[in-house]
Amino acid sequence: MKSDEYMVDGRLVPQAQARAWLVRLRSGDATRGDLQALGRWRASSADHEKSYQAELRMWNALGPALAGGDAVFPRPAPGRVSRRWILGGATGLAASAVVAVALVGGNPAPAGATVFETNKGERRRVRLAAGLDMEINTDSRLYFWPEATPRLTLDRGEAMISVAYREGRQFVARANSVEITTRQARFVLRDDNGVTRIACLDGDLSVQSDGAAYALGKNMSLVLGEGAAHPVETVASDSQVAWQRGLYLFRDRPAGEVVAEINRYRPGHVYLPEHRSGVRITGVIHLDRVDLAVDHIARSLGMKAVRLPGGVVFLRN
Incomplete structure (x- = not known):
């Protein structure tokens, strides 16, 4: 230019x-x-x-x-x-x-809260307090209140929280209309445009949403919110926490879903035609080389990647 x-x-x-x-x-x-x-x-x-x-x-x-x-x-x-x-x-x-x-500008920080935020492609580890640690994934924002019962609210994105409290003390996490209470657990909390995804990796979680209560144990996950007509309980998978190792794992997933995930990790956007978004693909992406994955996905779909300034990429036949 x-x-x-x-x-x-x-x-x-x-x-x-x-x-x-x-x-x-x-x-x-x-x-x-x-x-x-x-x-x-x-x-x-x-x-x-x-x-x-x-x-x-x-x-x-x-x-x-x-x-x-x-x-x-x-x-x-x-x-x-x-x-x-x-x-x-x-x-x-x-x-x-x-x-x-x-x-533009997102939500203002609530009174008394400490704000933790990551940019696209950034991951961050935080010691919130004794017995309370957090690892924040890309493009995320969370609010933390260090009170007698510590509280954490996920505003956007994804984080893994580790809680190791003694008897009598609780930790509360929120995302959208979902509230999670625990004393000892390690879990991943994610917001997908109003859909809350919870994966309990260890310990026990008490979950409340819209008047309903759920109990999650080790290796169980739950999906709640818009687009999920009913709660969906599944076995927590390695792919849900692979981002901690700098990887994105996907097996037999729609290409549109994979592209949407890639867009969380790189500047700009990758655009995929609607008629190809349902094609199922499998692979592993190294998150520190996510831009290279765009070309690999294009080839796996028999398409070309047309690049424009600003990180904009159109996948076309």
Whole structure:
């Protein structure tokens, strides 16, 4: 984008600037500050706004063509820019500021809570207190209250929590409408866009959700929330904790599910045509080399990976 055709007197022309803004916003990593800066840029010049709208129309036409059909666009994560805002846009700085507050920035930290957060591709270990440890997976946010009965709330993402308390003391974890109580356990808690997934690796968990109660023992898992019409109890699998070893394991899983998981670990987004999302695939991905896995998956599906700036990749036939 820095070739001569995009430069005038050493500066990017509005067309190239607008294209760069769209790539940034579609990357999945745009912030509230990015939206506000875009609003100022668009409002500063009629040429800027005209270029933005022209690039937006081209982007809308280009996306499905590159994807070879209807692409599966990931649901925006909390704190990220929504596709609706990008495609609809806003007129002027005031409008963009209002939309930014509504759609970007995530939830404010609750009073008295300590915030723990990871970026895409980052994992983190934390000693919360004596007898209480946590390992946080990629792109996650949690709130912790160090009270007499310590409390932890998963705002997004995934974490493994280890609890080793003596008799008489409890630990409480929450995600969506689900509450977990335990004294001694090691478990994984994950939020998938409103669906809560719990895997008890050791010990015992008492789980409450919407007035119902469940008891989980070692090597049991539970799925609750939107998209899960009924609680689903399964045997906890190694694939649920492989991320601690820097791996993502999948066996006979839909390609759309695998691509969605890859999008949790790398900047930007990989888009897969809807008609190929149900193809079942098996493999192992090293999370420190997750971008290479995109090409392997494309080949396993008989597709090509078309790469755009900002980490955007379209898989097409």
